[in-house]
Amino acid sequence: MNSPATPNFIPTTEDLSTIERDLRFHPATTTHPTTLTRQQIEAFNRDGYLRGIRIFDAEEIAGIRRYFDDLLAKTLAAGGDSYSIATAHLRHGRVYDMLTNSRLVSIIKDLLGENVVGWGSHFFCKMPGDGKRVSWHQDSSYWPLTPSMAVTAWLAIDDASVENACMRYIPRSHHLGHLTYTLSENDESNVLNQTVTGAESLGEPVNVELKAGEISIHSDLLLHGSEANESKKRRCGLTLRYCPTIVRAGLGWNAKGVIVSGRDESGHWANPPRPQTD
Numbered sequence: 001m002n003s004p005a006t007p008n009f010i011p012t013t014e015d016l017s018t019i020e021r022d023l024r025f026h027p028a029t030t031t032h033p034t035t036l037t038r039q040q041i042e043a044f045n046r047d048g049y050l051r052g053i054r055i056f057d058a059e060e061i062a063g064i065r066r067y068f069d070d071l072l073a074k075t076l077a078a079g080g081d082s083y084s085i086a087t088a089h090l091r092h093g094r095v096y097d098m099l100t101n102s103r104l105v106s107i108i109k110d111l112l113g114e115n116v117v118g119w120g121s122h123f124f125c126k127m128p129g130d131g132k133r134v135s136w137h138q139d140s141s142y143w144p145l146t147p148s149m150a151v152t153a154w155l156a157i158d159d160a161s162v163e164n165a166c167m168r169y170i171p172r173s174h175h176l177g178h179l180t181y182t183l184s185e186n187d188e189s190n191v192l193n194q195t196v197t198g199a200e201s202l203g204e205p206v207n208v209e210l211k212a213g214e215i216s217i218h219s220d221l222l223l224h225g226s227e228a229n230e231s232k233k234r235r236c237g238l239t240l241r242y243c244p245t246i247v248r249a250g251l252g253w254n255a256k257g258v259i260v261s262g263r264d265e266s267g268h269w270a271n272p273p274r275p276q277t278d
């Protein structure tokens with residue numbers, strides 16, 4: 001069981017230890033990309049991330065923001081918080097539509113190949129002054145997935161800048177393998193529960209400032225995190241997570257996976273339909 005301070009979307013260390021995982025960076029091998037440039041693919045392989053790619057124009061993202069405002073208000077009224085809307089594509093048609101968005105999927109295919117499953121959708125909404133940071137971590141360390149070939153598209157719902165605690169990456173840290181971490185289960189200020197101590201000695205962090213409607217993309221082994229939002233401006237991002245369909249999921253996580261491109265030969269991923277409710 002997770003400790004009371006640890007949210008339910010994080011598997012326990014004991015559960016994860018039951019799964020043998022291959023946690024190494026697997027570079028993108030696409031030779032004929034359709035949307036990204038070859039230089040972008042090289043940069044992703046070298047640095048572990050891309051940033052500043054526009055997916056939604058100003059009008060589209062304003063509509064998405066209104067939708068999220070309403071979803072957040074309902075979540076708070078029901079006793080949740082601004083970080084508790086996870087695996088939202090299984091319950092909300094509008095989020096399913098973002099996960100399967102054709103512009104986004106064409107970019108992800110250039111990194112992961114033809115057969116792709118979208119399995120994660122989690123809002124990280126930092127309210128002004130909420131005091132929550134995301135400590136330095138590697139996503140693959142949290143996930144019952146093997147091999148580690150997942151990427152996250154982080155969609156800016158609000159403008160994200162240093163002022164309101166945009167994400168920070170440590171470039172090239174995805175080449176370092178699975179790093180040692182300490183558990184911070186009783187640290188109420190960390191949205192998650194792992195911290196790679198001394199992360200900043202592994203490279204100079206970059207601030208990932210984005211305009212609303214843009215995405216950054218990061219490898220599941222890249223060290224990243226974010227400070228607490230001490231500004232008066234909300235900072236909401238929607239993480240959309242993908243991997244090739246050949247990746248195996250334990251702990252029942254295959255139930256979350258929607259085939260967004262190509263085929264899943266083995267039928268491992270459940271591929272649920274679009275939820276009827278927004």
Ligand SMILES: O=C(O)CCC(=O)C(=O)O
Binds near residue numbers: 139
């Ligand atoms: O939005 C943030 O500040 C953190 C997001 C994150 O950790 C992730 O995308 O895995």
